[in-house]
Amino acid sequence: xxxxxxxxxxxxxxxxxxxxxxxxxxxxxxxxxxxxxxxxxxxxxxxxxxxxxxxxxxxxxxxxxxxxxxxxxxxxxxxxxxxxxxxxxxxxxxxxxxxxxxxxxxxxxxxxxxxxxxxxxxxxxxxxxxxxxxxxxxxxxxxxxxxxxxxxxxxxxxxxxxxxxxxxxxxxxxxxxxxxxxxxxxxxxxxxxxxxxxxxxxxxxxxxxxxxxxxxxxxxxxxxxxxxxxxxxxxxxxxxxxxxxxxxxxxxxxxxxxxxxxxxxxxxxxxxxxxxxxxxxxxxxxxxxxxxxxxxxxxxxxxxxxxxxxxxxxxxxxxxxxxxxxxxxxxxxxxxxxxxxxxxxxxxxxxxxxxxxxxxxxxxxxxxxxxxxxxxxxxxxxxxxxxxxxxxxxxxxxxxxxxxxxxxxxxxxxxxxxxxxxxxxxxxxxxxxxxxxxxxxxxxxxxxxxxxxxxxxxxxxxxxxxxxxxxxxxxxxxxxxxxxxx
Numbered sequence: 001x002x003x004x005x006x007x008x009x010x011x012x013x014x015x016x017x018x019x020x021x022x023x024x025x026x027x028x029x030x031x032x033x034x035x036x037x038x039x040x041x042x043x044x045x046x047x048x049x050x051x052x053x054x055x056x057x058x059x060x061x062x063x064x065x066x067x068x069x070x071x072x073x074x075x076x077x078x079x080x081x082x083x084x085x086x087x088x089x090x091x092x093x094x095x096x097x098x099x100x101x102x103x104x105x106x107x108x109x110x111x112x113x114x115x116x117x118x119x120x121x122x123x124x125x126x127x128x129x130x131x132x133x134x135x136x137x138x139x140x141x142x143x144x145x146x147x148x149x150x151x152x153x154x155x156x157x158x159x160x161x162x163x164x165x166x167x168x169x170x171x172x173x174x175x176x177x178x179x180x181x182x183x184x185x186x187x188x189x190x191x192x193x194x195x196x197x198x199x200x201x202x203x204x205x206x207x208x209x210x211x212x213x214x215x216x217x218x219x220x221x222x223x224x225x226x227x228x229x230x231x232x233x234x235x236x237x238x239x240x241x242x243x244x245x246x247x248x249x250x251x252x253x254x255x256x257x258x259x260x261x262x263x264x265x266x267x268x269x270x271x272x273x274x275x276x277x278x279x280x281x282x283x284x285x286x287x288x289x290x291x292x293x294x295x296x297x298x299x300x301x302x303x304x305x306x307x308x309x310x311x312x313x314x315x316x317x318x319x320x321x322x323x324x325x326x327x328x329x330x331x332x333x334x335x336x337x338x339x340x341x342x343x344x345x346x347x348x349x350x351x352x353x354x355x356x357x358x359x360x361x362x363x364x365x366x367x368x369x370x371x372x373x374x375x376x377x378x379x380x381x382x383x384x385x386x387x388x389x390x391x392x393x394x395x396x397x398x399x400x401x402x403x404x405x406x407x408x409x410x411x412x413x414x415x416x417x418x419x420x421x422x423x424x425x426x427x428x429x430x431x432x433x434x435x436x437x438x439x440x441x442x443x444x445x446x447x448x449x450x451x452x453x454x455x456x457x458x459x460x461x462x463x464x465x466x467x468x469x470x471x472x473x474x475x476x477x478x479x480x481x482x483x484x485x486x
């Protein structure tokens with residue numbers, strides 16, 4: 001039964017999206033009903049699987065000796081798949097309103113559904129080979145979404161996205177091959193390398209994998225595609241570039257580190273130092289760039305560059321506390337950032353404006369949208385009683401406890417980045433609600449977005465507060481994952 005639920009949850013949105021490409025529905029309403037039905041059924045299947053405690057390894061197909069497609073559901077799978085399953089149907093509702101006047105809507109929703117299934121394939125992959133295959137498929141199926149508008153900027157963004165992510169995957173392929181030949185392809189907590197290769201070769205291969213998979217997580221210097229991809233429709237930037245695609249990069253680095261090569265291979269070596277320093281530099285660099293940006297969505301994109309490396313930093317501390325903190329920030333940042341992107345998209349959709357200076361006074365005309373935005377901004381900054389505070393505090397404590405020079409430097413960068421985060425997020429709310437007298441831009445004709453946009457934003461805002469006030473059950477679950485208990 002569990003195997004059926006696992007495979008069905010991956011295949012249903014793939015087939016559902018493919019059907020839209022083969023046979024176009026008669027009208028937008030039928031298409032929307034089809035998409036939402038497929039997404040909801042898929043999410044129900046995922047949550048039933050999670051409630052049943054996951055699934056053992058399911059063998060699907062063998063290419064040749066040692067290379068095969070296999071799925072399972074352990075604690076990490078349940079976390080990532082649960083995130084995606086909860087968010088996808090809600091963001092689809094938002095997308096129905098946002099894309100109402102857009103071109104090529106049928107193709108957009110077809111690829112959007114297929115991306116859901118492929119992301120679940122990454123989440124439920126039982127080994128490096130399977131994860132790599134679906135990781136590459138995720139790039140291919142999301143290129144049309146990034147380039148959806150098919151103008152010069154969109155096509156350029158699609159090409160740049162493809163170059164960075166496919167190029168990164170080429171680097172990661174080296175690590176996949178080395179680990180598979182060494183017997184460490186299957187995901188087992190602590191790693192299962194067989195000792196065929198010299199440890200120094202394994203460490204070099206790990207670095208290829210770290211930066212290769214890290215391209216989707218926008219680690220420096222492989223970050224440039226993410227801000228440029230902000231030209232995509234907001235449902236794409238909200239879900240794919242704040243949660244699914246970028247978190248797939250973080251998830252892949254976590255699997256590579258803790259479940260394939262194993263932390264013992266790299267703990268205390270120059271490889272760990274390189275990874276920690278890279279993460280610390282990226283998170284600070286992204287925050288500085290976000291402060292400089294004047295385009296609303298591009299500012300949020302650089303914020304994502306910064307916060308993805310918060311997660312990488314926690315994972316590369318190679319301690320259970322660090323892994324717990326990194327996983328917590330993956331979950332909480334996803335909730336916060338999807339809220340902020342959807343608020344930015346609602347502003348752009350209603351006003352047809354895009355820049356920070358065009359926000360002056362809009363909060364008085366769109367109070368719900370920018371009220372929800374402010375809750376997300378406070379959380380991302382790390383204010384208590386919001387979920388962002390929980391994960392950022394745990395990251396700081398884990399970095400300080402690890403104690404190495406690189407970890408302490410990273411902890412200092414985290415703290416400085418939090419101050420910069422307050423500047424680039426809360427300043428938006430100040431402009432929206434408290435503009436300098438005489439600079440207000442909106443006197444009439446502007447109001448909040450419709451309920452199909454506001455309801456998903458409101459749901460994520462409520463979860464942001466609830467997880468901030470009552471984080472115990474979630475953190476307890478993440479601690480079990482980090483200890484290898486589930």
